[in-house]
Amino acid sequence: MSVKTKVIGLSLLFIVLATFAITWSAVQNFNQALVEETKKNLLTFVNDKANIVHKKLEDYGNLLKSVAGSDLAEESLVAFSKAFYKLSDEVKVDRKELENKLIEHYDKEYLDKVNYNIEDAPARKLTNQYLPSNLDGKIAQKLFILDNPNPIGEKNKLLFDSKYGDVSYMKVHHKYHDTFNTLLANFDLYDIFLINTEGDIVYTTYKEKDFATNLRRDVYKMSALGRAYFKSLKLKKGEMVFEDIDFYEPSYNAPAGFIASPIYINGKVAGSLIFQLPLGKISDILKEGIDSPTEEVYIVGQDYRLRTELRFKDQIRDKVVKRGGTTILLYEMENEYIKEALTGMSGTGEHTNYIGNDTIIVYSPIDVLGTRWAIAGEIAKSEATEEAEGIIRVIISVSLISLLVVAAMIFFFIDKFMSAPLQSILDTTENISRGEGDLTKRLDILSKDEFGEVSENINFFIARIQDLINDVKDLADHNIEIAENVDKLSNTIASRIKVENTTINAIAENAKNTSLKLRESKANISETKEIIVDSNHVLLE
Structure with a gap:
């Protein structure tokens, strides 16, 4: 793999990684x-x-306190309470028959529609336990529930029933109901209650099954309505209490919340005004x-x-x-x-x-x-x-385009300012090592960067080699001259050596003859020595 390829590859890798890191960081920061x-x-x-x-709930609270402290609340509570307790006198009924009709109505029109599948909600009881305990309450439910021609959920539409036109309670209802019904509609209330200190719910706007029951004796005394009622009786005039949301059986075990405020008459608590809040709102x-x-x-x-x-x-x-x-x-x-x-x-x-x-x-x-x-x-x-997805796509597109542009610029830069000088260096050195070996050629110095320095150093190195080769050539020529002189001298020496060799051979031959004479003389001397020794022995004897 060429240096050019390596440099381009590493550069592209760096650019890709840098682009990815920058893009990823930009995307993360933008996200x-x-x-x-x-x-x-x-x-x-x-x-x-x-x-x-x-603000909405505060408005309900302020509305409640305002109405509870008004003449409307005082007068209507007194009027409804008095008329309520006259019902059994003014409307003659068969108590048992009325109870049976109410039970039948509860079974068919009410209890079967109550959601008793809710955990922590009130469980179903015997039907007769839901009925008002006193006869006045039962008669009130007869007038405004049993005999009310409007369907359940719309019982508030009955303002006055002429069939009971002489009944005190109907007259009071005709006088005040429209005011309370308008109040309910204008402020989106779920229901409005008037309850006296005896615990009797003497008036409700919607006439659900809590109407005319007693919160001290009957089935709803422990309900959210009952708790709100008892708390309100302990309050001062102009105060109110909020009973947090709970399941409320008369509203089919739907969640309900109540706010209550006491009604004072002549400085004494006479009862309570209660709003059932519209949770749906x-x-x-x-x-x-x-x-x-x-x-x-x-x-x-x-x-x-x-x-x-x-x-x-x-x-x-x-x-x-x-x-x-x-x-x-x-x-x-x-x-x-x-x-x-x-x-x-x-x-x-x-x-x-x-x-x-x-x-x-x-x-x-x-x-x-x-x-x-x-x-x-x-x-x-x-x-x-x-929202970032479109922008992210733009960022990625711009990054890719930038990557391609930068890559092209790098390729051009490397090819122009790195690859070309390197190729020139490579061609020159290859010519020296494998080609003609022309040491007169020099690299073109195109820049003053590292490549220029390398080219200059290589040119200097080639010049040094050229000088060295020239020196070697001069020395070789001198040695050839010396060798020629030595050759002439060696021929002269050889001739002289030949003459000297002849002389030496003659001398050697003479020396050989002399040696033989010397050995003969040595033998004669030895023989003479032995004669002398023998003569000595004879003389001694």
Whole structure:
């Protein structure tokens, strides 16, 4: 693999990695910016909803206190109470027959429609236990429920029944009902109650099955209505109490909330005015202005149970919710965010919601009529970052185009300023090593960078080699001259050596003859020596 290929490959790899890192960082930062902006906007939206709900309920409370302190409340409570206790005198009935008719009506028109599949909701009792315990109450239900031609849910449309035109209660009803009915309609109330200190519910606007019962003796004394009533009797004039949402059997075990205020007459508590709040309206307030497919806002109570309907309740697999048909009071929303909201804190976060979606959640406390609730809003994180998808595609496209442009520029740069000088160096060195070996050739110095320095150094190196070769050539020529002189001298020496060799050979021959004479002389001397020795021995003897 050539250096050019390696450099281009490494450069492209670096560019790709750098582009990926920059693009990924930009996308992440953009997504996070969108998430933070969504949190900010959603928190503002939720706080606005909290303010609207708070104001709505405060308005109900102020309305209640205003009406409870008015002449209307005092006069109507007294009038309805007096007329109520005259019913058994003014309307003659067979008590047993009336009870049977009421039981039949309850069985066919009421109890079968009450949702008793809800956990923690009131369980069904014997039918006769639901009837008013006193005869006046039973007669009141006869006039305004049994004999009322309007269907259940519309019994409030009956203002006056001429058949009972002489009955005091009907006259009082004709006088005040339209005012209370208008009040109910104008302020979207669910129902209005007048209850005296004896516990008798002497008037209701909608005439549900709690009408004309007694909260001290009858079946609903422990209900949310009953609790609100007893608490209100302990209040001062102009005060009110809110009874948090609970299942309410007369409303078919639907969740209900009540606010109650005492009615004072001549400085003494004479009874209580109670409003049944329209919980559906609160849920509607939370839904208003939501056009997102995944966004929702809900309210949670101190017991972590929902106080409003969840938008996506149909996707909840909880059997209790399925049976109850509602998430209010049946579905718990207990998590760190709700806990913080119930302690008075606001904030944002991210979590997996009740249907398994990753969502952005915002939360705040909401104080309603002296009770702390938590309000929260959620939106799918994917939706919050959906806007980024188009921009991300643009970023990626721009990054790819930039990558191609930069790659082309790098290729041109490498080819022009790196590959060309390297190729020139390669051609020159190859010519020296494998080609003609022309040491007169030099590299063109095209720049003053490292390549220029390398080319200059190689040119200097080639020049050094050329000088060295020239020196070697001169030395070789000198040696040849010396060799020729040596050759001539060696011929002369050879001739002289030949002459000297002849002389030496002659000398050697003479030396050989001399040696023989010397050996002969040596033998003669030895023989003479032996004669002398022998002569000595003779003389001695």
